[in-house]
Amino acid sequence: MTTVEERPHTGFGRTLRKEDVRLVRGKGNYVDDVRLPGMLHGALLRSPYAHAKINSIDTSAAEAHPKVLAVITGETLKGLGLAWMPTLSYDVQAVLATDKVRYQGQEVAFVIAEDHYSARDAVELIEVDYEPLPVVADAKKAMAADAPVIRDDKEGQTDNHIFDWESGDQAETDAVFANAEVVVAEDILYPRVHPAPLETCGSVADMDPVTGKLTLYTTSQAPHAHRTVYALVAGLPEHKIRVISPDIGGGFGNKVGIYPGYVMSIVGSIVTGKPVKWVEDRAEHLMSTAFARDYHMRGEIAATKDGKILGLRVKVLADHGAFNATAQPTKFPAGFFHVFTGSYDLQAAHCTVTGVYTNKAPGGVAYACSFRITEAVYLVERMVDVLAYELKADPAELRMKNLIQPEQFPYTTKTGWEYDSGDYPKALQLAMDMAGYDELRKEQAEKRERGELMGIGVAFFTEAVGAGPRKHMDILGLGMADGAELRIHPTGKAVLRISVKTQGQGHETTFAQIVGNELGLPTADIEVVHGDTDQTPFGLGTYGSRSTPVSGAATALVARKIRDKAKIVASAMLEVSPDDLEWEGNRWQVKGDPEQGKTIQEIALAAHSSLELPEGVEGHLDATTVYNPPNLTYPFGAYICVVDVDKGTGGVKVRRFIAVDDCGVRINPMIVEGQVHGGLADGVGMALMQVIAFDEEGNHLGASFMDYLLPTSLECPSWELGETTTPSPHHPIGAKGVGESATVGSPCAVVNAVLDAIKPYGVRHADMPLTPAAVWGALNGRPIRTDLAIP
Amino acid sequence: MEVTININGTPETHDVEPRLLLVHFIREKAGLRGTHWGCDTSNCGTCVVWLDGKPVKSCTVFAAMADGRSVRTVEGLEQGGKLDPVQEGFMECHGLQCGFCTPGMLMTSRALLDANPDPTETEIREAISGQLCRCTGYENIVRSVRWAAEKEASTEEVTA
Ligand code: FES
Ligand code: FES
Numbered sequence: 025m026t027t028v029e030e031r032p033h034t035g036f037g038r039t040l041r042k043e044d045v046r047l048v049r050g051k052g053n054y055v056d057d058v059r060l061p062g063m064l065h066g067a068l069l070r071s072p073y074a075h076a077k078i079n080s081i082d083t084s085a086a087e088a089h090p091k092v093l094a095v096i097t098g099e100t101l102k103g104l105g106l107a108w109m110p111t112l113s114y115d116v117q118a119v120l121a122t123d124k125v126r127y128q129g130q131e132v133a134f135v136i137a138e139d140h141y142s143a144r145d146a147v148e149l150i151e152v153d154y155e156p157l158p159v160v161a162d163a164k165k166a167m168a169a170d171a172p173v174i175r176d177d178k179e180g181q182t183d184n185h186i187f188d189w190e191s192g193d194q195a196e197t198d199a200v201f202a203n204a205e206v207v208v209a210e211d212i213l214y215p216r217v218h219p220a221p222l223e224t225c226g227s228v229a230d231m232d233p234v235t236g237k238l239t240l241y242t243t244s245q246a247p248h249a250h251r252t253v254y255a256l257v258a259g260l261p262e263h264k265i266r267v268i269s270p271d272i273g274g275g276f277g278n279k280v281g282i283y284p285g286y287v288m289s290i291v292g293s294i295v296t297g298k299p300v301k302w303v304e305d306r307a308e309h310l311m312s313t314a315f316a317r318d319y320h321m322r323g324e325i326a327a328t329k330d331g332k333i334l335g336l337r338v339k340v341l342a343d344h345g346a347f348n349a350t351a352q353p354t355k356f357p358a359g360f361f362h363v364f365t366g367s368y369d370l371q372a373a374h375c376t377v378t379g380v381y382t383n384k385a386p387g388g389v390a391y392a393c394s395f396r397i398t399e400a401v402y403l404v405e406r407m408v409d410v411l412a413y414e415l416k417a418d419p420a421e422l423r424m425k426n427l428i429q430p431e432q433f434p435y436t437t438k439t440g441w442e443y444d445s446g447d448y449p450k451a452l453q454l455a456m457d458m459a460g461y462d463e464l465r466k467e468q469a470e471k472r473e474r475g476e477l478m479g480i481g482v483a484f485f486t487e488a489v490g491a492g493p494r495k496h497m498d499i500l501g502l503g504m505a506d507g508a509e510l511r512i513h514p515t516g517k518a519v520l521r522i523s524v525k526t527q528g529q530g531h532e533t534t535f536a537q538i539v540g541n542e543l544g545l546p547t548a549d550i551e552v553v554h555g556d557t558d559q560t561p562f563g564l565g566t567y568g569s570r571s572t573p574v575s576g577a578a579t580a581l582v583a584r585k586i587r588d589k590a591k592i593v594a595s596a597m598l599e600v601s602p603d604d605l606e607w608e609g610n611r612w613q614v615k616g617d618p619e620q621g622k623t624i625q626e627i628a629l630a631a632h633s634s635l636e637l638p639e640g641v642e643g644h645l646d647a648t649t650v651y652n653p654p655n656l657t658y659p660f661g662a663y664i665c666v667v668d669v670d671k672g673t674g675g676v677k678v679r680r681f682i683a684v685d686d687c688g689v690r691i692n693p694m695i696v697e698g699q700v701h702g703g704l705a706d707g708v709g710m711a712l713m714q715v716i717a718f719d720e721e722g723n724h725l726g727a728s729f730m731d732y733l734l735p736t737s738l739e740c741p742s743w744e745l746g747e748t749t750t751p752s753p754h755h756p757i758g759a760k761g762v763g764e765s766a767t768v769g770s771p772c773a774v775v776n777a778v779l780d781a782i783k784p785y786g787v788r789h790a791d792m793p794l795t796p797a798a799v800w801g802a803l804n805g806r807p808i809r810t811d812l813a814i815p
Numbered sequence: 816m817e818v819t820i821n822i823n824g825t826p827e828t829h830d831v832e833p834r835l836l837l838v839h840f841i842r843e844k845a846g847l848r849g850t851h852w853g854c855d856t857s858n859c860g861t862c863v864v865w866l867d868g869k870p871v872k873s874c875t876v877f878a879a880m881a882d883g884r885s886v887r888t889v890e891g892l893e894q895g896g897k898l899d900p901v902q903e904g905f906m907e908c909h910g911l912q913c914g915f916c917t918p919g920m921l922m923t924s925r926a927l928l929d930a931n932p933d934p935t936e937t938e939i940r941e942a943i944s945g946q947l948c949r950c951t952g953y954e955n956i957v958r959s960v961r962w963a964a965e966k967e968a969s970t971e972e973v974t975a
Contacts (some may be wrong), residue, residue, distance in 0.1 A: 040906055047914030048902040048921065050849015050889035057848040140839075141832065222853045222861055222915040222949050273851070273915030274949045306854040528913030528950045698909045701952030729858035729947070737940040737953040 036541055038694040042532045042552075043271075052271040055226045058241045060299040063228065064093060066292050067143035068285055069133040069150050070308065071125035074161065074383040074722020075172065076154040078124055078132070085149040086135055091142035093296050095150070096134045096288065098122035106291060108177075109257045111349035112281055112499055113357070115186075116177075117386060118347075119284045119291075124157065126174055126346035127385050128724050129311030131284040136292045136300055159383045159722040160184060163320055163343035166380035174346055174381045184381040186348050191362035191439045192374035200335035200372040204326035210410045213791045214399045216318040216343070216384070216716040218310055218726070219391035220734060221527070223273020225313055226303030229289040233297050237264045242286055244269040245279045245525055246565025249502060251557045253282055256500075258290065269555035275527035276706075276767075277390035278314050280351040280567045307727040314351075314387030315716055318343035319361075319399040325407040331417050333368055333426045338375040338403060343382050350388035351567065352395045353497040353504065359389050359396030360488050362439040366404035367448050367486045367660060368426040373438040383722040392703060392767035394489050394568050401485045405772035406789065409482075409779065413788050418465075419482045419776065420456055420664075424449060427484065434753075441488060443658045444760075445750045446686065452484060454746050455662035455684040464666060472784060477669040478679075481777025485769035487659045489761040490573025494652045499564060503652070506570075507561030508578035510539065510586055511646040514632040516625025518543070518550045520582075523563020524575040525555045529699065529763060531571060534691045535579050538757065542583035543590075543624050544610020561648060569659075569761035572691065573752075578651035580756040585647035590627045592641050597622050597630050657752045657760035659687040663773040669781040674800025676778055678708055678739065683770070684746035688760035696762050697745055703766020704743050709735040711774035715793050818882045822847065823891030831878050837871075838862045840878035841888060849889040849918045853947070860946025863919035864888045870926045872945075889918035892925065900963040900970075901925050910959030912950035919946050924960045933964055 046052055083095040098120035101107040108116040121132050133150050137143035158172045165171055166184040175181045201207055227242035238260060244250045247267040255262040272279065285302045292300035304313075320341040326334045342358060344350060352359045358377035365373045389395055408426075412419040427448040428435050435443040464480050471478045494503035509521040520539055524531065536550035553559050563575060587607060594612035595602040598620055605612045613621025622630070631645040666680040681704055690696045713733040717725045726732035751758025771792065778794045779787060787802050819828040820837075822845050829844040841850045841864065852874060853859035862873040865887040873886075892899040901924045904910065911917040920943060927934055927942040934942070939960045940953070948956060 041909070043914065044906040044911060047911055047917055048889075048898070048905050049893060050847070050918050052849075052914050054848075054851070054915065056842075056852070141834070220949065222859060222913070222947060223851070224853070272913060273853075274913040276949070306856070306859075528911075530912070694909045698912055698951060698955060701954045702912065702950045703952070705952035728856045729854050730856050734947055734949070736944045736947065737957070738944045740953050742936065742957075743952060743954050 036537055036691045038692060039533065039537065039547060041530045042536065043530060054223055054271045054273055055228060055241050055243050056303045058228045058270065058301070060228065060230055063299040063301055064136050064138060064292070064296055065140040065143045066134055066136050066289055066300050066302040067147050068131050068288065068308065069147045070312065071121065071128060071130040071132055073125055073154055073156050074128045075157040075159045075174065076125050077157060078121060079153040079155055081133060082151040083133065086146040089137070089142065089146040089149060091138040092135060092146045094136045094292070096120065096291060096295065101291065106258065109282065109287060110253065111347055111386070112351040113348045115348035117349055119287050123177060127383050128722055129308065129385060134288040134292065136296055159720070161383055161718045161720055161722040163318070163341050163380050163382055166382050174383060186344055186379035186381060187357045188376065188378050189357045190374070190376040193372060194374045197335050197337055197372040197374035201324065201326045201337060204334050205329045206327045206414065207324060208410050208414050209322065209324040210407065210789050212321045212323055212403055212406050212789065214317040214319045214321065214402055215792055216315050217391060217710055217714045218315050218716050218732065219276035219278040220310065220732065221274030221276055221278055224304045224306060224309040225279060225283055225285065226301070227286040227289045228299055228301040229293040230299040231290065231293040237266065238290060239266045239268065240290060241268045241270055243272055243279045245275045245527060245567050247525055247555055247557050248523055248562050249499065249564050250282055252502060253500070257287065266558045269525050272527040276392045277316065277567050279527065280390065281314050281349055283313060306729065310727045310732055311724045312385050314390035315385055316387065316391035316393055317399060318388065321399070321403050323403050323407045325411050327411055331415055331422050331425055333370060333411065335370055335372040336365055336404065336407065338364055340375065340377040342377055342379040343384065344379050344388050345382060345384040345386040347386040348379065349386035351499065352389045353491055353499060355496060356395065360394065361396040361400050363397055363441055363486070363488050364400035364404050365437045365439060366401060367428060367484045369428045369432065370438055384718060392706060392764040394487055394764045394768060395491065397487055398768045401768050402772050405483045406775065409776045410788055420452065420461060423482060423484050424452055427452065442655060443486060444655060444752050444754060446658065446660050447748060447750050448484065448660060451660060451684045451686055451748050452662040454748060455664050455682050458684070458744060458746050459664040459682045461664070477671055477781040479667045479669065479777040479779065479781025481665040481773045481775065481780055483663045483769055483773035483776060485661055487569065487765050487768055488656045489569035489659060489764065490653055490657045491568050491570055492653060492656055502564060504564050505650050505652040506563030506575045506578050507648065507650045508575065508582040509561050509648045510582045512586060512628040514629050516549065516628045518545055519553060520550060520579060521553045521560045522575050522579065523561055524566040524571040527566065529571065530692070530695045534695060535576065537691050538576055538579045539583045542580055543587060545624060569763040572759045572761040573657045573755060574651055574653055576759055577653065577756050578649055581651060582647050582649040585649060586645060589645060589647065590624055592638060593627045593631045594622045596635055596637050597627070654754050657688065657755055659685065659760040659762055659765050661685040661765055661769050663769050665773040665777040667777040667781055669778065669799060671803060674796040674803060676712055676794060676799060678741050678774065680744065681741050682744045682746065683766060684748065685762060685765055686748040686750050687762035687765060688750060688752045688755065689758035691759060699762050700745055700766045701743050703764065704770045705735050705740050706767040707770025707774055708739055710771045711792050711794060712739070713793050713795065816879060818878050820878065820881045821885040823887055833877065833879050835878045836874055837876040837878050837881050838873040841873060841886065847888050847890050851915055851918055853915065858947065861916050861919045863922045863946065865922060865926065870923050889921055892921060899925060900966045901928065901960065904959035904963035904966065908955050908959040908962050910951065910956045916946060916948040920948065920956055924963065927960065928964055928967065932967060934960065
């Protein structure tokens with residue numbers, strides 16, 4: 025296995041970000057910054073009920089508002105065949121409700137006015153006669169015989185069931201459990217949370233009535249996929265749609281799907297013949313856009329008495345909300361949850377997942393989760409700690425004993441994943457060394473003597489990112505491969521066009537670094553174009569940490585194509601056979617005679633000149649490629665969290681957080697660390713503060729930043745990062761992707777730490793978020809169950 | 816009603832509704848889109864600007880309340896083609912990712928350093944604690960502000 029010292033690719037490194045030049049000056053261009061001549065403003069009326077029949081809608085007062093140009097309802101859309109749109113999971117979702125509303129905050133009507141304030145005023149003037157219906161707010165009650173059927177719009181749908189899915193060998197797993205010395209079970213909820221990027225969602229649609237061309241500026245992590253879906257929904261010809269995703273103020277998976285507001289801005293522009301902007305407010309964002317998690321899991325773990333883990337068995341009830349709108353590869357209705365065997369070498373594993381409808385907002389796969397791997401990692405890492413609790417074992421030792429060993433790679437799991445590379449014990453050992461693990465345990469013992477509560481939480485994770493191989497993975501039939509185009513101008517400057525889209529990850533910098541590394545060009549000479557479907561090749565976009573593994577690979581390969589072509593041009597320039605040339609840094613030179621050579625810049629100029637090229641070789645220096653990944657990549661890491669718990673208030677202070685990440689070769693270490701920092705803050709937030717809860721009537725209890733608490737600078741410690749480097753053997757530059765690693769790995773480290781702190785109180789498991797009230801309750805004998813709503 | 820606000824040294828006079836928020840005056844009327852909006856409840860701080868030299872959340876102030884007063888926004892940080900040290904610090908230390916919180920963070924950081932040229936990590940964390948960043952986990956924002964403080968200290972030494 026290649027280690028960091030002998031890594032084959034140099035030329036990467038810490039460089040400042042190209043994006044920052046505009047962003048620190050306040051010169052970014054986010055969707056809400058877009059201004060077009062004659063632009064109008066749209067606003068949505070949303071349902072106050074979680075489940076209600078719509079008897080009638082009276083828009084007359086809104087239409088009479090002097091600044092209103094149009095009011096559109098579901099009835100209007102019905103006439104156009106646009107009342108429903110496909111979701112990314114082969115379901116349909118109402119653009120504007122016609123028959124009934126199915127969750128609180130659902131879109132009911134759209135007002136177009138001259139300005140934003142007037143549009144909002146007019147929304148208040150619309151009168152809707154609702155007839156409230158019984159609500160299913162609890163996934164566990166969704167399949168009850170008397171549960172109201174939420175999706176009565178779907179033919180043949182007589183209950184709230186969406187899908188059943190399973191993975192692993194049930195008989196084999198049951199046999200392992202039947203013979204195991206120790207079996208421990210636990211109910212584990214990963215509560216509903218929301219990614220809450222700082223910028224809400226929005227769009228500006230501009231339909232040119234003369235040319236019939238639609239330009240849509242929108243908050244999209246996947247502009248090409250969006251274009252194709254619009255073509256399918258609206259029947260617009262795809263070449264007449266241009267989706268531009270300008271600067272995006274954070275995405276985290278929340279901006280993968282298509283929301284009714286985007287569609288309504290398009291409809292609005294068609295109806296009025298003017299550009300229409302729609303930007304939602306924060307309450308709308310938190311209530312109606314893609315949530316994450318909401319997985320009710322029952323885990324069972326089988327082991328020997330001395331702590332060898334043998335098997336895992338999991339049953340999941342997945343709450344998908346009112347429309348199944350999760351964004352995930354088609355063949356995986358539960359995402360990649362079946363990677364739940366985690367980082368351990370097991371004899372057997374089996375899981376079943378049942379998806380149900382509830383009267384809650386749709387979504388499900390969002391928030392830096394790599395298609396449900398967050399839930400999977402949380403489950404296994406909690407179960408290992410539950411086992412450690414029962415065996416009175418040290419959680420770090422127990423993990424060390426069961427980790428997959430370096431010589432076992434490539435490693436095929438019991439649920440069919442082929443982990444590409446890793447050295448797990450090394451990463452865990454490094455984290456323990458950095459933390460001073462033994463010292464911490466000593467400190468903890470002393471504190472316990474004194475009655476003080478300190479906890480040390482350990483978590484190990486394996487990610488599966490870079491979806492994915494076309495033969496297994498598609499979304500709505502679109503294979504998950506990505507294109508790249510690279511053009512070297514006559515003067516040796518380059519333009520790279522990619523299908524993925526940064527939301528803060530710094531693609532304009534790192535992708536230039538990949539090209540620079542392959543061709544020896546300064547990154548300042550490389551322009552990266554992205555986020556515009558008219559200017560970039562097709563690809564499925566940025567989520568699931570797939571930019572580096574898929575598009576990054578495409579970029580390296582397209583640069584290599586250029587290098588190969590440059591070789592032929594150089595051979596014509598030097599009048600030698602291509603076989604006599606070797607690549608050195610940024611030039612092709614004659615083997616054994618390095619004086620004789622041509623730089624990539626010289627070659628670029630010659631390629632555009634009248635130089636005679638060999639038969640069949642076209643001039644110019646450009647290339648395109650489409651990368652179909654042979655496998656996913658598998659980043660991993662070991663995290664240790666240290667907390668202090670206040671007995672009087674139940675307050676948790678995260679004192680230290682040590683994160684060792686291995687994401688293969690790092691293109692820009694500065695950016696990688698930034699990605700990890702952000703994910704760690706997410707973990708602290710989810711573990712301690714964030715939850716989207718509902719009451720029994722389906723009222724959303726977290727529709728503002730006063731109710732949905734996000735971590736600030738004061739809740740976050742100063743992160744302590746470490747790294748190991750195990751390159752991916754199948755990725756052209758050995759990189760694995762890192763965008764979501766920390767969000768996946770960190771929540772459990774925090775939860776494990778808090779539970780470790782309060783272990784003397786006999787608490788084995790507690791559901792997130794571990795708020796002061798919840799922890800205080802636990803210290804005072806109340807079980808911690810987040811469950812449906814506020815406990 | 817007519818409101819005049821001096822923004823980054825330029826008077827902006829516009830006829831506005833009394834309910835117009837300062838953040839919208841800056842963005843829509845003055846056309847300065849570096850100041851962002853991110854929440855309904857004055858929690859996120861991406862809208863922070865200076866009002867008469869003090870940082871405020873501009874979504875919490877009516878434009879009318881700023882009549883006759885002066886506002887400084889992120890666009891006013893760069894002076895004579897030279898970036899403010901806090902801007903440089905954020906670039907050097909990767910204090911921003913998506914950049915959406917950045918204008919507010921920069922304005923608060925500048926105000927902090929003016930009041931306290933040598934802040935500790937805790938003081939920096941306290942100063943920005945009324946603002947949210949969803950990308951950076953705050954660590955590099957803290958480092959960026961420290962970078963700027965050190966840079967200013969060293970330039971002062973040179974000029975002194
Ligand atoms: S916009 Fe969120 S605090 Fe002002
Ligand atoms: S950089 Fe994205 S919110 Fe701070």
